Amino acid sequence: MNFPKGFFANGVHCGIKKNGNKDISVFYSKKPCIAAGKYTKNIFKAAPVIVSRKNIKNKIHAIIVNSGCANACTGRKGIVDAEHTCDIIEKEFNVKSKNVLVASTGVIGQYLPMDKISKGIKKLSHSLTFSLSNSPISAAQGIMTTDTTVKVQSSEFRVPAKGEARKGRQGSKVTIWGCAKGSGMIEPTLGGATMLSFILTDAVITKQALNKALTLAVDESFNCLTVDSDTSTNDTVFLLANTEAKNKTIDTGRDFKIFSDNLTNICVELTKMLAKDGEGATKLITINVKGARNKSDAKKVGKVVANSPLVKTAIFGNDANWGRIVAAVGRSGIGIKPDKLKVSFDNICVFKNSKPTKFPEKEAKKIISEKEVPININLNMGKETAKVYTCDFTGKYIDINASYRT
Amino acid sequence: MNFPKGFFANGVHCGIKKNGNKDISVFYSKKPCIAAGKYTKNIFKAAPVIVSRKNIKNKIHAIIVNSGCANACTGRKGIVDAEHTCDIIEKEFNVKSKNVLVASTGVIGQYLPMDKISKGIKKLSHSLTFSLSNSPISAAQGIMTTDTTVKVQSSEFRVPAKGEARKGRQGSKVTIWGCAKGSGMIEPTLGGATMLSFILTDAVITKQALNKALTLAVDESFNCLTVDSDTSTNDTVFLLANTEAKNKTIDTGRDFKIFSDNLTNICVELTKMLAKDGEGATKLITINVKGARNKSDAKKVGKVVANSPLVKTAIFGNDANWGRIVAAVGRSGIGIKPDKLKVSFDNICVFKNSKPTKFPEKEAKKIISEKEVPININLNMGKETAKVYTCDFTGKYIDINASYRT
Numbered sequence: 075m076n077f078p079k080g081f082f083a084n085g086v087h088c089g090i091k092k093n094g095n096k097d098i099s100v101f102y103s104k105k106p107c108i109a110a111g112k113y114t115k116n117i118f119k120a121a122p123v124i125v126s127r128k129n130i131k132n133k134i135h136a137i138i139v140n141s142g143c144a145n146a147c148t149g150r151k152g153i154v155d156a157e158h159t160c161d162i163i164e165k166e167f168n169v170k171s172k173n174v175l176v177a178s179t180g181v182i183g184q185y186l187p188m189d190k191i192s193k194g195i196k197k198l199s200h201s202l203t204f205s206l207s208n209s210p211i212s213a214a215q216g217i218m219t220t221d222t223t224v225k226v227q228s229s230e231f232r233v234p235a236k237g238e239a240r241k242g243r244q245g246s247k248v249t250i251w252g253c254a255k256g257s258g259m260i261e262p263t264l265g266g267a268t269m270l271s272f273i274l275t276d277a278v279i280t281k282q283a284l285n286k287a288l289t290l291a292v293d294e295s296f297n298c299l300t301v302d303s304d305t306s307t308n309d310t311v312f313l314l315a316n317t318e319a320k321n322k323t324i325d326t327g328r329d330f331k332i333f334s335d336n337l338t339n340i341c342v343e344l345t346k347m348l349a350k351d352g353e354g355a356t357k358l359i360t361i362n363v364k365g366a367r368n369k370s371d372a373k374k375v376g377k378v379v380a381n382s383p384l385v386k387t388a389i390f391g392n393d394a395n396w397g398r399i400v401a402a403v404g405r406s407g408i409g410i411k412p413d414k415l416k417v418s419f420d421n422i423c424v425f426k427n428s429k430p431t432k433f434p435e436k437e438a439k440k441i442i443s444e445k446e447v448p449i450n451i452n453l454n455m456g457k458e459t460a461k462v463y464t465c466d467f468t469g470k471y472i473d474i475n476a477s478y479r480t
Numbered sequence: 481m482n483f484p485k486g487f488f489a490n491g492v493h494c495g496i497k498k499n500g501n502k503d504i505s506v507f508y509s510k511k512p513c514i515a516a517g518k519y520t521k522n523i524f525k526a527a528p529v530i531v532s533r534k535n536i537k538n539k540i541h542a543i544i545v546n547s548g549c550a551n552a553c554t555g556r557k558g559i560v561d562a563e564h565t566c567d568i569i570e571k572e573f574n575v576k577s578k579n580v581l582v583a584s585t586g587v588i589g590q591y592l593p594m595d596k597i598s599k600g601i602k603k604l605s606h607s608l609t610f611s612l613s614n615s616p617i618s619a620a621q622g623i624m625t626t627d628t629t630v631k632v633q634s635s636e637f638r639v640p641a642k643g644e645a646r647k648g649r650q651g652s653k654v655t656i657w658g659c660a661k662g663s664g665m666i667e668p669t670l671g672g673a674t675m676l677s678f679i680l681t682d683a684v685i686t687k688q689a690l691n692k693a694l695t696l697a698v699d700e701s702f703n704c705l706t707v708d709s710d711t712s713t714n715d716t717v718f719l720l721a722n723t724e725a726k727n728k729t730i731d732t733g734r735d736f737k738i739f740s741d742n743l744t745n746i747c748v749e750l751t752k753m754l755a756k757d758g759e760g761a762t763k764l765i766t767i768n769v770k771g772a773r774n775k776s777d778a779k780k781v782g783k784v785v786a787n788s789p790l791v792k793t794a795i796f797g798n799d800a801n802w803g804r805i806v807a808a809v810g811r812s813g814i815g816i817k818p819d820k821l822k823v824s825f826d827n828i829c830v831f832k833n834s835k836p837t838k839f840p841e842k843e844a845k846k847i848i849s850e851k852e853v854p855i856n857i858n859l860n861m862g863k864e865t866a867k868v869y870t871c872d873f874t875g876k877y878i879d880i881n882a883s884y885r886t
Contacts, residue, residue, distance in 0.1 A: 118810035118818055147806050149835030182803025183836045307807050383789070384881055391882025397588025400553050401713050404524035412524055429555030430589045468882075469875035475790055476797025476874075 076228045077210050078249040078276035080105050080318035084201050084209050085216025088194025090142035090187060098140045098194035099216030101272055106133035107314040108281045110288040114309035121145045121152030122176040123310060135169035137272055137312055139217050140191060142180040146307040155186040162192050166199035177270055177310045179219055214253035217270055220474055225254045225347040229336040233329045234322040246321035250275040250336055254344040269296060271311045271344060276318035277333060280325045287334040288313045295341035298462045300380045301352035349463040354470030358446045359389055360463055367456035371408040376462030378406040386467030389447055394438035396424040414454040482634045483616050484655040484682035486511055486724035490607050490615050491622025494600025496548035496593060504546045504600035505622030507678055512539035513720040514687045516694040520715035527551045527558030528582040529716060541575040543678055543718055545623050546597060548586040552713040561592040568598050572605035583676055583716045585625055620659035623676055626880055631660045631753040635742040639735045640728040652727035656681040656742055660750040675702060677717045677750060682724035683739060686731045693740040694719045701747035704868045706786045707758040755869040760876030764852045765795055766869055773862035777814040782868030784812040792873030795853055800844035802830040820860035
């Protein structure tokens, strides 16, 4: 997998997780990066979110992330601990504290074990001196909580090189790499769970373009994801760009489009991985909404269906119980015309003209029994669309969450 | 259990349910009743809802209810079937079709088996001729779907008798009796599951007062209930008053207050029974919200907490994981001040001043391990309150709903 030039990433175990798994990760660039961030809209913002929102105004050298403890709902002490984490990075990585972003995920309401954090950062700093230790996969592992899979995605493309002639150009290779974690407490409104994603690129790009590209990407991806409708106090997406690709600065136009499309694709793929690995999930469900009067309506209908426990349990049970989908659309609160609604499992229409169709039950069951289930909803009222991603709802979700803290 | 004078109720098996359980019930009064009704706000209103909303403008003699088939999303044919059901009552009970209310609950998207309905109504009509067959409990059983308990409640009180002197009065005995069903697809917004409730009284009362009393009662009870946030296409509450108590007409003032309070108590008790018997539930959870700026905020916060799968699974696991409650409050979308929020399990405060308290974990666990768990949320921003009722979330809910249709 491609990894952008000039970045170092690694994850190690520092003792927060009792099972010995990696629990602290760093993403570091010697060259200063411009950075863009998206955060939870939960009123109770975790301490690391508060500290990172302040620091992101500066150039960034490092992101430090721990799992196993969210440092959320921890009052003034929580903020001091998050700031102190940046201070340890300052000392160990020889960068300024104000140039560090911090993120946490895990149990809410517990204080950060600062001795362990300090130990972990020292380990990471030590590994930095060995180039073989550059291990993006380890970094992606270090941010996991109840995740069962590592979620990474990358993309490589060419944009014009700095000072390159228009004709005969070869361009500069730009790489974007991203990782994400999260499997419960997920409905990001970054706009979520603790949903964390860290994206790195070596592109040369203006801060304005970086922010715009991230907003576009997040709106089509993480913001269209829901596992259980619970929005976390810690959700964070960071995007760093360190200019190592030496391309002509990306700002608007065709180059922006290329960058933006690649970034969006990475975020959509990470979003699908998150949905597939939703707590206890056995399937990825994609709600394709068409024919809405506006984007907001389209997303809202998709979210209500995606969050319906009855729809999610029916899909788990391989049951083409479309009535639950129609009922969910009907309570979504947007103005719809009942006789215009069309509902299909993939290409099998099950409901239109206000009544059931005579659909082949066996074929519908086959579609629903697959690992990826597309539910198509056409409101037939306009031209706007949305794709919302979720998973099925299983007994394992209950098992995981009835015993998470203990 | 007291039952109002002049009403006949019974439930029998007519063949809709495969397991032989009762699946059709009638509530009948020879004397015409004034009636009040509350219906689902889902855009896809089931055929019986559409027909009943029309008929309720008239005096009412009977409510006919079937379980096992919701007659929802069934188009024009569904409405014809619901009307035909009223026609059968007309024939068998010697009342006019327009004086009949109809309700259905069960699988969405299937047509009513009219032959079975007809058979059932004949059985019910036959039983009417035997006074011993007056069986409100059978009627309450006939409306059950995944319910595991019969839900009935009654109340008896005195109001002035017609023409009675103010002094030395003994008054007339008035009885209110109600039943309810519902255990999944429940978040009434009557306002939703299929949540059905039928309430009968022998009071003499004006139509205006009857409507007002029902609105007040439903707002404090069924509208404060959520099992899984799914609002049904069929939710219905009917209240019939047949004047058999011969009291002085209830309209406003003290007599209205007595009637209204008794009705509200019945609806609240039925609501608690519904929450306790939520699909797969092991506990009743009451969210007591205090200190809200307005009623709507209070209810909204209560509903978001009550609908949080993470809160509900934690309570199932006997885990005082209060962070999930704080996170749910924080995403509720109402304006709150984080440093003012106080969260308690019963009398044990776990969070205030933006940080955890040092609470006795064992005692908190004891509270959460009980069959009834009170979660107290004080926003400390105003004087409005709300109580919201829900249940814990268990593996059994998944089992029930992954296989409901099959």
